[in-house]
Amino acid sequence: xxxxxxxxxxxxxxxxxxxxxxALWALVLYGVRMLAITAIVHRLIAHRSYQAPRLVIWIGALxxxxxxxxxxxxxxxxxxxxxxxxxxxxxxxxxLQPQAGWRGLWRSQLGWLLTDDFHPARLPADIEADPVLxxxxxxxxxxxxxxxxxxWQLGGLPWLAAFCLSTTLLxxxxxxxxxxxxxxxxxxxxxxxxxxxxxxxxxxTLGEGWHNLHHAFQASARQGFTLRHGQVVLLPDPTYxxxxxxxxxxxARNLRIPSLRALQARARVVSADTLEHQG
Numbered sequence: 184x185x186x187x188x189x190x191x192x193x194x195x196x197x198x199x200x201x202x203x204x205x206a207l208w209a210l211v212l213y214g215v216r217m218l219a220i221t222a223i224v225h226r227l228i229a230h231r232s233y234q235a236p237r238l239v240i241w242i243g244a245l246x247x248x249x250x251x252x253x254x255x256x257x258x259x260x261x262x263x264x265x266x267x268x269x270x271x272x273x274x275x276x277x278x279l280q281p282q283a284g285w286r287g288l289w290r291s292q293l294g295w296l297l298t299d300d301f302h303p304a305r306l307p308a309d310i311e312a313d314p315v316l317x318x319x320x321x322x323x324x325x326x327x328x329x330x331x332x333x334x335w336q337l338g339g340l341p342w343l344a345a346f347c348l349s350t351t352l353l354x355x356x357x358x359x360x361x362x363x364x365x366x367x368x369x370x371x372x373x374x375x376x377x378x379x380x381x382x383x384x385x386x387x388t389l390g391e392g393w394h395n396l397h398h399a400f401q402a403s404a405r406q407g408f409t410l411r412h413g414q415v416v417l418l419p420d421p422t423y424x425x426x427x428x429x430x431x432x433x434x435a436r437n438l439r440i441p442s443l444r445a446l447q448a449r450a451r452v453v454s455a456d457t458l459e460h461q462g
Contacts, residue, residue: 185251192347199341209345219246221422229259232404233438251327254320256310260303269376275300276361291362356387364394371410372399373451390420404438
């Protein structure tokens with residue numbers, strides 16, 4: 184319901200327009216909340232790709248919850264279900280099941296929220312064991328409403344419209360990882376699914392679009408890797424740069440990064456028939 188209201192709230196821009204101040208506010212809200220989702224909720228909480236103090240986890244999860252994409256237990260439960268059942272009928276996000284094409288894309292991007300798949304099969308025990316994260320999950324509507332109120336107080340209707348725009352774009356940016364990045368892009372690493380490295384999605388999500396790498400090495404704190412002619416090539420990954428900043432400040436440690444040998448060992452072998460078909 185909240186995401187739907189954010190979409191409708193973008194209609195305020197017809198009345199208010201988007202001035203410089205409101206545009207900058209929308210950009211800041213997009214970037215900060217995207218980093219909270221990618222660096223904290225996804226790579227830290229969901230995949231334990233590095234370690235951080237509890238306060239970093241709580242603050243990051245609170246900022247991520249203000250995006251209106253439910254709380255940490257709900258978010259992590261769905262993401263782990265995606266990895267357990269990737270690109271099968273039990274995957275709530277796949278664009279390939281039960282139908283492909285435009286219907287699959289619609290279901291993966293937004294439609295699944297309107298089905299029974301909205302409710303995760305089970306909540307993650309490790310998140311539920313943290314009383315702060317559990318409270319945050321149950322009161323998940325409070326942070327986005329508080330941010331909407333703050334936007335109104337700071338800049339009136341134009342800034343509230345900017346909040347709605349930022350929230351809507353943020354939602355579709357995150358959703359594109361499980362939709363577009365399973366339909367278009369390169370597959371340099373061998374996986375049992377359709378995950379792909381998608382440059383556009385990576386740009387929208389501060390590095391999360393290198394999704395084929397993520398499915399090959401789920402616990403990697405850095406997702407910006409690919410293979411070209413058998414050699415490992417680094418790709419832009421702003422989320423990883425943010426994690427490195429946390430580490431430099433003593434707020435992150437034990438970053439998990441696959442070795443060059445491990446990356447090369449997971450190279451996807453393309454058959455001669457496939458190459459001939461592509462040619």
